[in-house]
């Protein structure tokens with residue numbers, strides 16, 4: 001069972017007074033305290049966990065964001081930032097005694113600057129809207145999460161989101177140049193800008209992926225790229241996932257970094273095909289989609305090489321897209337894999353973990369054993385290039401105990417990722433979902449050092465507490481140094 | 497007299513830092529020692545010399561990762577990668593000769609802790625973007641780790657980013673993991689001669705705004721180009737603007753031809769092939785042009801690429817500095833007289849465009865007198881200091897080096 005920090009009774013008792021104070025900062029409809037109005041904010045994409053927030057605040061200006069935070073800091077009130085609420089790890093799960101700070105109204109693109117190849121946008125702008133704003137000029141924003149129609153750039157920054165193209169183009173962290181951020185005490189800071197790299201410590205790099213625990217992002221400067229001349233894809237079927245995995249290794253080992261390499265296993269292929277009729281072969285155990293981009297001369301050359309490598313590993317079916325429609329059709333099944341699985345099962349639980357790619361066959365075998373053990377089916381889509389697994393566990397929440405079994409199954413998969421040398425997350429963050437598994441990967445000292453980072457930004461731990469870290473330590477306690485004069489001998493090392 | 501401690505293992509580092517904390521004896525942390533002249537001069541009585549912690553522990557070309565002891569010589573790493581036609585895509589410069597030391601001495605950990613990046617920064621990122629994981633010892637004398645050995649490495653805060661560019665002030669790393677990438681099969685460089693700074697910036701922007709995946713864009717004014725070892729660059733006697741493409745053969749030939757057409761609008765073009773291309777970009781990367789005059793101050797100014805053309809003429813006039821540009825104009829290297837007036841003027845230029853200037857090389861007196869790193873607005877400076885305290889509350893690791 002997930003436990004969240006104990007609600008502060010004192011804060012709950014002052015609810016009316018707090019709502020009035022917030023209304024003085026954000027006028028009109030921007031403060032929602034009635035139950036119906038708060039209901040849509042009770043969960044994010046991890047719908048198994050729900051909690052009505054004490055109050056929802058939807059500011060419209062940066063000054064309001066700062067003032068809300070300053071007030072909350074002064075009054076000891078917890079704050080949970082929220083973008084579009086598509087997080088799959090419960091990062092935006094509200095707190096009973098907390099303000100839910102929604103950034104949806106910050107939806108303007110402020111500056112498109114081709115001379116510096118960047119755009120400055122507000123945090124509530126959707127990922128896709130950035131590309132849409134610049135594509136008529138041949139540019140795009142590279143990270144492309146499947147949720148890109150809905151998710152916000154602020155959420156992307158918080159989760160360090162990825163997409164099918166991050167093997168070649170990087171994750172959010174590699175594509176963000178700067179942020180403006182409000183700290184919990186209401187101070188506004190700028191990290192980075194239109195230039196590269198930091199003057200001192202890379203606080204921008206630290207902020208990206210910090211899951212809303214360090215500050216509220218109020219503006220983002222993203223890198224724009226010129227769209228490639230040509231994009232073509234190969235759809236390749238294999239008699240085993242081991243052969244598919246070996247092909248990925250062979251492609252990368254031969255010096256090719258495709259724009260994307262995605263893998264699907266048999267259950268995922270079948271679910272996708274039934275849903276979108278993409279024409280996927282159904283007699284294969286694994287399917288690879290390999291996309292190549294660049295000048296036509298390069299793409300043609302590499303397609304030939306990938307084709308040869310796949311044949312060498314025993315591919316049974318190879319199709320190469322000849323038109324843009326065909327390329328899009330190859331992707332249709334993969335891009336709709338989640339909803340496709342949603343059709344064949346009342347509920348599904350989307351996992352996210354990363355493994356060294358070479359361990360894939362073994363990990364899939366173990367996952368199948370677990371599937372039998374828990375009596376739950378699992379379908380796999382996989383960012384094969386970088387080892388990021390997305391097992392989808394199929395369950396029925398109306399059957400007593402299935403959700404719990406699905407969660408246990410999921411936890412076992414993540415432990416397996418760590419066991420084979422991978423990590424607990426890929427691109428969905430820790431949130432509340434994997435919070436209690438952090439000890440599988442990190443020692444107590446590792447976690448304490450991470451929490452000390454939080455102390456430098458938010459010493460009262462009011463911003464999004466209860467996420468990422470299994471145990472909250474007070475900053476004063478974390479600050480103590482456990483070494484005392486005279487306790488250690490002079491180190492027995494070679495000296496000169 | 498300074499005394500040097502030479503740990504042979506992670507546990508030795510732990511002992512050394514614990515001792516330093518207990519005895520309040522700050523340490524200067526050194527690996528290859530090539531960048532000791534970068535940062536505020538230190539006044540510690542003890543040096544923690546990591547050079548014994550060397551050796552590649554794991555290299556998996558197909559997984560695109562390499563794990564090594566932190567003080568593994570970079571040359572050893574690069575040689576191992578070259579065996580599999582791979583490279584560190586951030587193209588770390590070798591500043592040894594810039595500091596009057598031999599080339600080829602720097603370590604992998606040092607390159608990461610200085611967040612180095614060469615001309616390919618604009619396409620592939622800096623050290624920060626390739627730093628996947630580490631094990632180290634904090635200034636508290638505790639072991640801590642972050643990241644992993646997979647490409648999507650981060651669970652929790654991305655402490656690798658924080659370590660990159662922290663110059664050993666937050667922790668002593670014993671082992672690091674980096675992302676490695678295939679080296680381009682072929683390289684071509686397109687040259688345009690005789691452009692002033694402003695049209696050169698426009699030409700580089702046109703190249704970078706094309707779909708040709710440019711992996712280097714630099715501009716050398718005539719006085720700098722004259723020092724190049726590459727005949728095509730030196731002999732025209734004019735400024736030279738250079739644009740690089742890398743990748744599979746047919747692609748490179750196609751893009752090189754397309755760029756010559758595009759850049760033809762600014763003047764006659766020339767192209768460099770493999771060896772000449774490599775020679776030119778290593779000069780640019782290592783700032784070789786400023787290695788000859790060791791008494792001058794060397795500055796590195798990071799700016800929005802389109803801004804540099806605006807402030808450069810005034811800056812060069814006021815300081816008499818020599819300069820050249822990398823990163824499509826976003827990185828300006830300056831060689832200026834080592835005085836506070838020039839320093840102030842350079843800092844004003846950086847501030848005017850929201851960028852930052854770092855004093856990479858300068859005499860002790862200048863480095864003691866002016867901030868080495870661009871001073872930050874008060875709240876950011878305070879935040880950075882609070883962070884430093886969380887990692888090294890007793891100030892035992894390179895104290896004041898970034899101050």
Ligand SMILES: Cc1cc2nc3c(=O)[nH]c(=O)nc-3n(C[C@H](O)[C@H](O)[C@H](O)COP(=O)(O)OP(=O)(O)OC[C@H]3O[C@@H](n4cnc5c(N)ncnc54)[C@H](O)[C@@H]3O)c2cc1C
Pocket residue numbers: 044045080081082083084085086087088090091092103123144145146147150151152153154155156157158159160161162163164211212213215216217218338427428464
């Ligand atoms: C169908 C589906 C497919 C998905 N596919 C992908 C995928 O391919 N790749 C991928 O990486 N992710 C994917 N996701 C996950 C999710 O879309 C991303 O994590 C996304 O970045 C969340 O953005 P959001 O605006 O919805 O943020 P929210 O869910 O609202 O919030 C996420 C976290 O960010 C914090 N936050 C939000 N805005 C701010 C801000 N302005 N300042 C500070 N903190 C903030 C919140 O507190 C929370 O911790 C998918 C989700 C779904 C539902």
